[in-house]
Amino acid sequence: xxxxxxxxxxxxxxxxxxxxxxxxxxxxxxxxxxxxxxxxxxxxxxxxxxxxxxxxxxxxxxxxxxxxxxxxxxxxxxxxxxxxxxxxxxxxxxxxxxxxxxxxxxxxxxxxxxxxxxxxxxxxxxxxxxxxxxxxxxxxxxxxxxxxxxxxxxxxxxxxxxxxxxxxxxxxxxxxxxxxxxxxxxxxxxxxxxxxxxxxxxxxxxxxxxxxxxxxxxxxxxxxxxxxxxxxxxxxxxxxxxxxxxxxxxxxxxxxxxxxxxxxxxxxxxxxxxxxxxx
Ligand SMILES: NC(=O)C1=CN([C@@H]2O[C@H](COP(=O)(O)OP(=O)(O)OC[C@H]3O[C@@H](n4cnc5c(N)ncnc54)[C@H](OP(=O)(O)O)[C@@H]3O)[C@@H](O)[C@H]2O)C=CC1
Ligand SMILES: O=C(O)C(=O)[C@@H](O)[C@H](O)C(=O)CO
Numbered sequence: 001x002x003x004x005x006x007x008x009x010x011x012x013x014x015x016x017x018x019x020x021x022x023x024x025x026x027x028x029x030x031x032x033x034x035x036x037x038x039x040x041x042x043x044x045x046x047x048x049x050x051x052x053x054x055x056x057x058x059x060x061x062x063x064x065x066x067x068x069x070x071x072x073x074x075x076x077x078x079x080x081x082x083x084x085x086x087x088x089x090x091x092x093x094x095x096x097x098x099x100x101x102x103x104x105x106x107x108x109x110x111x112x113x114x115x116x117x118x119x120x121x122x123x124x125x126x127x128x129x130x131x132x133x134x135x136x137x138x139x140x141x142x143x144x145x146x147x148x149x150x151x152x153x154x155x156x157x158x159x160x161x162x163x164x165x166x167x168x169x170x171x172x173x174x175x176x177x178x179x180x181x182x183x184x185x186x187x188x189x190x191x192x193x194x195x196x197x198x199x200x201x202x203x204x205x206x207x208x209x210x211x212x213x214x215x216x217x218x219x220x221x222x223x224x225x226x227x228x229x230x231x232x233x234x235x236x237x238x239x240x241x242x243x244x245x246x247x248x249x250x251x252x253x254x255x256x257x258x259x260x261x262x263x264x265x266x267x268x269x270x271x272x273x274x275x276x277x278x279x
Contacts, residue, residue: 004043004247009229011161012184015138017107018074019224020244021046023190023233025053032058033065035235040066040073042241048164048190048231050078050111051096060100075102078111078142079127081279084119089126097135108136109164113148116278120148121155128158140164142190143274146179153183162186162229168194169201169219169259170268177228192223192230195270203262207255213246220246222259 008016022039024032024047032055036047040062049059056077063073077100083092093108108127113120120141127139141149142164149163163180167173167189180187193199193216204215211218216232220243223230232243251259266273 004244005045006043006244006247009186009227011138011186012159013138013161015106015161017138017162017186017229018044018046019229020044020220020246021048021074021076021229021231022240023048023231024055024059025050025190025233027053027055027058027233027235029055029058031235033061035240036062037065038237038240039244040068042244044240044244045072046074046076046231048076050109051080051083051092052078052111056096056099057101060102063102070102070104074106075100076107076109077105078109079123080111081114084110084114084117084123086122086126086129089123090129093126093130093135104134105136107138107140107161109140109142110144112143112272112277113141113145113274114278115148115275121151121157124152124155124157131158140185143272143277144176145274146175148274149179149183149185159183160185162188164188164190164231165274166191166269166271167223167228168192168268169198169204169222169262170194170264171266171270172260172263186229188229188231189223190231191270192232193219194268197270198262201262203258207251207258210255211249211251213249214242216243217246218251218255219259221249221251222256225251225256
């Protein structure tokens with residue numbers, strides 16, 4: 001294992017984001033500080049949490065204890081569905097800010113569009129307010145389809161810096177990626193390992209054997225070479241270290257195409273369908 005620091009990608013607002021980050025969905029609150037500390041020691045400089053995950057406090061604790069300067073670690077959190085709406089979002093952010101205890105937050109996202117509720121445009125206005133106040137550095141969205149991104153554009157709002165969506169070899173999100181490329185919105189892959197479900201694929205086992213790496217490393221390298229951000233989660237120290245040790249090899253065109261060919265479209269989706277999720 002080589003200690004590795006991820007390259008960064010440029011956001012359209014002038015800031016930079018480490019391309020490989022560390023997710024903490026379903027990381028139990030009591031284990032979060034430990035998992036994030038292992039990740040920071042392994043070289044991760046980008047942590048992805050959310051109000052939903054109930055572990056912002058552990059993320060903040062690990063970042064503060066790391067000895068790293070605050071500006072060396074990129075921290076994302078998200079406003080949960082129940083808190084959508086202008087005033088509710090401002091209140092929810094104040095609680096995230098308190099739980100993280102890190103001062104400024106690098107990136108604040110709308111977690112899901114919840115389109116039938118009709119609140120995401122006003123929610124995004126609250127994100128603009130928070131940015132204007134200097135409490136968040138960048139603002140973006142998650143699980144937005146092109147039509148939801150169009151609604152923000154038609155309302156004259158700031159272009160999100162990124163859209164965090166489910167994306168892995170079995171769900172490759174071609175339309176969402178293409179919209180992002182046209183409008184300067186980076187794509188960030190959540191469940192980049194398909195929540196672990198893609199790792200048994202024989203195509204990945206073959207590529208892994210060719211490089212002497214794990215299937216997870218092959219998938220993460222595929223994400224990086226396609227130019228997007230990926231935020232794998234693990235609570236297992238060896239896997240946390242394995243998942244960032246992806247900068248010492250390169251997949252060739254044949255290997256990249258073989259992973260591209262695993263796309264199963266909508267049947268590869270493991271999570272909710274954004275346009276239909278309105279709880
Ligand atoms: N915006 C959104 O709506 C969503 C955002 N997210 C974000 O994306 C992050 C990643 O997505 P997530 O759903 O966690 O799924 P991932 O694709 O990151 O998969 C995580 C699973 O894979 C396992 N795993 C991790 N590394 C390896 C490895 N090297 N070898 C074998 N198995 C491995 C983990 O096990 P173990 O932990 O036991 O090691 C865990 O079960 C989340 O943590 C969260 O931050 C996730 C879902 C929705
Ligand atoms: O997609 C799902 O089905 C989930 O339960 C999660 O993705 C959850 O909604 C979430 O947003 C986690 O970030």
